[in-house]
Amino acid sequence: MRSEICNHPRIVDAETCLAGCTCGGDHPAPEVTLYSGEDAAQMMAEECRAVYGDRPVLLLFDPETYAVAGADLEQRLLSEKVNLTTHQFDSNPVATAALIDTVRDLDHGMALIISVGSGTINDLGKYSASEDQIDFWCLPTAPSMNGYTSGIAAIKVKGVKRTLPAAPPKRIYARPEVIQNAPLKLRQAGFCDVLAKVVSDIDWQCESLLFSGSYCGLPAAMMTTVEKSYSEHGLEIGRGDESAVMGLFHGLLISGVAMSLAGSSAPASGGEHLVSHFWDMREPLTGREPELHGLQVGVGIILSTACYRRLRELAAEDLPHRGEELFAATAAEIPAIWGPYADEVAKQFQGKRDALIQFNTLLPQKWNELQTLFQQVQSPEYFAELFARTGAPFNLEAFRLTKEEFMLAALNSRAIRERITVLDLAAHAGVLDLAANDALQLLSC
Incomplete structure (x- = not known):
């Protein structure tokens, strides 16, 4: 069991945010860190326990992402005595206002939301966490979109696809083997x-x-x-x-x-x-x-x-x-x-x-x-x-x-x-x- 959290590198450092600017504006670097390694799930579980202790954590996935990485992460979180609640969406979920309501009904009192997946599951977790001021981490399962680190979530509201503000995750943990073996x-x-x-x-x-x-x-x-x-x-x-x-x-x-x-x-x-x-x-x-x-x-x-x-x-x-x-x-x-x-x-x-x-x-x-x-x-x-x-x-x-x-x-x-x-x-x-x-x-x- 890990007693303290590691300081993983930021995806983009502050110096990078100054170079290349042509507008003269302020560009604070998002404090998103990345840990990449085959032990990423174990690292996430240990650090989750170290940071949040007995505080409740919500884990989101669908049947496909559960099979690829969610089941393994769930067992590691439980082994680390994380106070875990899980929610499985149906296959191929769509990020709608109704599903956001579902997640927000579940996240009352939660200290952290973790999404296991890519586009939709990431957006559902990210937007709900942002709206309810809860920490958000993610375990990506595919190199399929750029929304992991963005400050927006694509949500369908009253039938219209909208990009809504949503704070990016504080931490991303990636298993190269999972990313590499994502479907073509x-x-x-x-x-x-x-x-x-x-x-x-x-x-x-x-x-x-x-x-x-x-x-x-x-x-x-x-x-x-x-x-x-x-x-x-x-x-x-x-x-x-x-x-x-x-x-x-x-x-x-x-x-x-x-x-x-x-x-x-x-x-x-x-x-x-x-x-x-x-x-x-x-x-x-x-x-x-x-x-x-x-x-x-x-x-x-x-x-x-x-x-x-x-x-x-x-x-x-x-x-x-x-x-x-x-x-x-x-x-x-x-x-x-x-x-x-x-x-x-x-x-x-x-x-x-x-x-x-x-x-x-x-x-x-x-x-x-x-x-x-x-x-x-x-x-x-x-x-x-x-x-x-x-x-x-x-x-x-x-x-x-x-x-x-x-x-x-x-x-x-x-x-x-x-x-x-x-x-x-x-x-x-x-x-x-x-x-x-x-x-x-x-x-x-």
Whole structure:
């Protein structure tokens, strides 16, 4: 039994948070530490007992993550005499307000919540702990997404997928063997999710140039330091090579920290994420079980990069002045697409109405500067080839998406969030449908 807690290294140190900043703002380093080793579960159990003693601890998992790592951790926690309560979600849980209520009903009086799993289970534990001011630790089971270290949680509220503030975990304990042996689709999903930052960073710069002035180069600088550890190793990630998979996992952790430092998801979540949220939100209406978030984001990357390529072909004088007309036409589609969720979606879209109308004057004025940003984005073929290197199929059929549902998301997902993205730029410029068809051809192979 361990009598004191070890000081594990932070994922990002304070000095790193100063280098690369271009906004002059304050970027306090999140105090998230990482212990990585095959004895991670035992280390977590011993340190849990050392820190919390007899105070109650809540352990969250689903059947799949319980089999992979949860059962082992549970036994180690009990062996260390941790005052443990467990909760098992159903397979493939969705992070909804209702499930948040379930966790918060369980966490009364708890000193700590531990999530064993990846996206949804991490978000459920993180958000509940943050809301109830309870400590949160996690034991990841896959390199499938960047939310482990982010300061947000993706929760479906009244049918709308929202990113809500949530303090990241204080401690992460990772078993390399578990991460390395995660199913191929989970590794491919993480590969897609971490590569999204290449596109979302340009989305953020475009929005900042046009409206907020909020862009900071720090997140991109942080990612550049680790990018080669995963971007050049798609084949090895697909094969399950330990160094490549752990490089991907580390890149995902850094990506999440980058969002925390920026104070928003903008550095790693742009238009490419909206199509994924669109399909998640449509699940009750279509009956289609959403695919892994990262894989859907990969589809969105193909769409966003196709948009940037089409935008590069335009001159300022080619831009129409139809902000009001286009907003009205898109808003008119919301009731038919969203049914009982239409009012909530309409509220989100209304939130950027003024910005979209300002496109009439702002886009021509800023077009030369925007073109400099557009030129930095690689082609959709480049990303499609990268994703295919993992060895898993990367097309609509593999993700159970029809061409009709893809086109519906491509043309309408921009309405579900207030954030300005390349999808809005392409729609205003009149090339969104062309870009969507370009992407459709690539994704139908």
